[in-house]
């Protein structure tokens with residue numbers, strides 16, 4: 691049996707001061723989330739809107755939910771009333787929809803821009819140059835119901851730790867450049883979300899401020 695409280699404690703022991711832990715609970719039942727909650731965890735990551743909706747309704751109100759999967763624009767309305775942060779914003783169109791739905795709820799929703807740095811062709815996200823172009827175009831400045839809080843990325847799923855570290859360094863360099871050029875006056879642009887079960891110890895040595903760890907805390911996911 692998975693001892694969630696022990697796993698959580700072991701992951702947290704490896705995180706430097708100031709690095710936030712998002713416990714990725716996708717495909718795990720509400721009872722597992724409740725166990726982590728009882729052990730003190732408050733931030734959870736989910737990647738499907740319907741699954742998140744179903745579980746959020748069953749769980750304590752003070753959980754901070756982070757959306758980390760590919761989000762279709764037609765699903766934004768379901769999570770807009772309560773989502774704490776949408777980390778996987780990979781298009782201007784999605785950002786517009788989040789702005790619109792957040793306005794309807796009278797909220798400002800925190801978002802991260804998803805960067806595509808890894809080699810894999812299937813990953814979503816902005817390349818660093820596309821991200822820069824999008825910000826330079828300036829449309830986002832009129833979106834008063836989204837707050838851009840930083841960047842997120844997933845490294846290539848490889849064993850080569852140096853290759854992974856290089857991708858994290860590239861993401862951090864991109865973040866620094868964007869902060870310098872577009873967010874110099876925005877202290878809330880401060881988050882670098884990278885590091886998963888297999889690479890979070892590398893991530894925290896390479897600029898991460900927020901790790902998203904699932905399997906190491908909850909065990910293997912059961913896809914049904």
Ligand SMILES: *Cc1c(COP(=O)(O)O)cnc(C)c1O
Nearest residue numbers: 714737758886887902903904905
């Ligand atoms: C599933 C997922 C994670 C967590 O992965 P683990 O390997 O289980 O730690 C992190 N980030 C994203 C975007 C994910 O989809």
